[in-house]
Amino acid sequence: MRERDRGPARLTLYISVLASLAYLGGGIALMASSQSFGIFPSSPVLRYGLAVLLIAYGSFRAYRAYLHFRDE
Secondary structure: OOHHHHHHHHHHHHHHHHHHHHHHHHHHHHHHOOOOOOOOOOOHHHHHHHHHHHHHHHHHHHHHHHHHHHHO
Protein backbone atom coordinates (compact mmCIF):
# COMPACT_ATOMS: atom_id res chain seq x y z
CA MET A 1 0.00 0.00 0.00
CA ARG A 2 1.29 3.42 -0.83
CA GLU A 3 2.05 5.90 1.93
CA ARG A 4 -0.49 8.36 0.56
CA ASP A 5 -3.35 5.88 0.98
CA ARG A 6 -2.59 5.28 4.67
CA GLY A 7 -3.79 8.71 5.82
CA PRO A 8 -7.40 7.80 6.63
CA ALA A 9 -6.35 4.57 8.33
CA ARG A 10 -3.86 6.41 10.55
CA LEU A 11 -6.44 9.07 11.39
CA THR A 12 -8.91 6.34 12.41
CA LEU A 13 -6.23 4.74 14.57
CA TYR A 14 -5.41 8.03 16.32
CA ILE A 15 -9.09 8.79 16.95
CA SER A 16 -9.57 5.29 18.35
CA VAL A 17 -6.63 5.75 20.73
CA LEU A 18 -7.93 9.15 21.86
CA ALA A 19 -11.43 7.74 22.42
CA SER A 20 -10.08 4.89 24.50
CA LEU A 21 -8.07 7.33 26.62
CA ALA A 22 -11.18 9.48 27.06
CA TYR A 23 -13.23 6.49 28.27
CA LEU A 24 -10.45 5.39 30.62
CA GLY A 25 -10.01 8.92 31.97
CA GLY A 26 -13.74 9.39 32.40
CA GLY A 27 -14.04 6.15 34.33
CA ILE A 28 -11.10 7.00 36.57
CA ALA A 29 -12.41 10.53 37.16
CA LEU A 30 -15.87 9.23 37.99
CA MET A 31 -14.42 6.70 40.41
CA ALA A 32 -12.14 9.26 42.05
CA SER A 33 -14.75 12.00 42.37
CA SER A 34 -16.99 12.32 45.38
CA GLN A 35 -19.87 13.55 43.24
CA SER A 36 -21.34 12.06 40.08
CA PHE A 37 -21.32 15.48 38.36
CA GLY A 38 -24.92 16.10 39.44
CA ILE A 39 -26.31 13.84 36.72
CA PHE A 40 -26.88 10.64 38.66
CA PRO A 41 -28.11 10.06 42.18
CA SER A 42 -25.29 10.13 44.68
CA SER A 43 -25.42 6.37 45.11
CA PRO A 44 -21.84 5.08 45.24
CA VAL A 45 -22.90 1.72 43.78
CA LEU A 46 -24.22 3.38 40.61
CA ARG A 47 -21.20 5.69 40.35
CA TYR A 48 -18.66 2.89 40.81
CA GLY A 49 -20.59 0.57 38.50
CA LEU A 50 -20.60 3.14 35.72
CA ALA A 51 -16.92 3.88 36.34
CA VAL A 52 -16.04 0.20 36.02
CA LEU A 53 -18.03 -0.04 32.79
CA LEU A 54 -16.26 3.00 31.34
CA ILE A 55 -12.84 1.62 32.30
CA ALA A 56 -13.67 -1.80 30.85
CA TYR A 57 -14.93 -0.30 27.58
CA GLY A 58 -11.91 2.01 27.35
CA SER A 59 -9.62 -0.97 27.90
CA PHE A 60 -11.42 -2.91 25.18
CA ARG A 61 -11.06 -0.03 22.73
CA ALA A 62 -7.38 0.39 23.63
CA TYR A 63 -6.81 -3.32 23.00
CA ARG A 64 -8.52 -3.13 19.61
CA ALA A 65 -6.46 -0.05 18.70
CA TYR A 66 -3.32 -1.95 19.72
CA LEU A 67 -4.28 -4.87 17.47
CA HIS A 68 -4.94 -2.48 14.59
CA PHE A 69 -1.59 -0.76 15.18
CA ARG A 70 0.21 -4.11 15.33
CA ASP A 71 -1.37 -5.28 12.05
CA GLU A 72 -0.42 -2.06 10.29
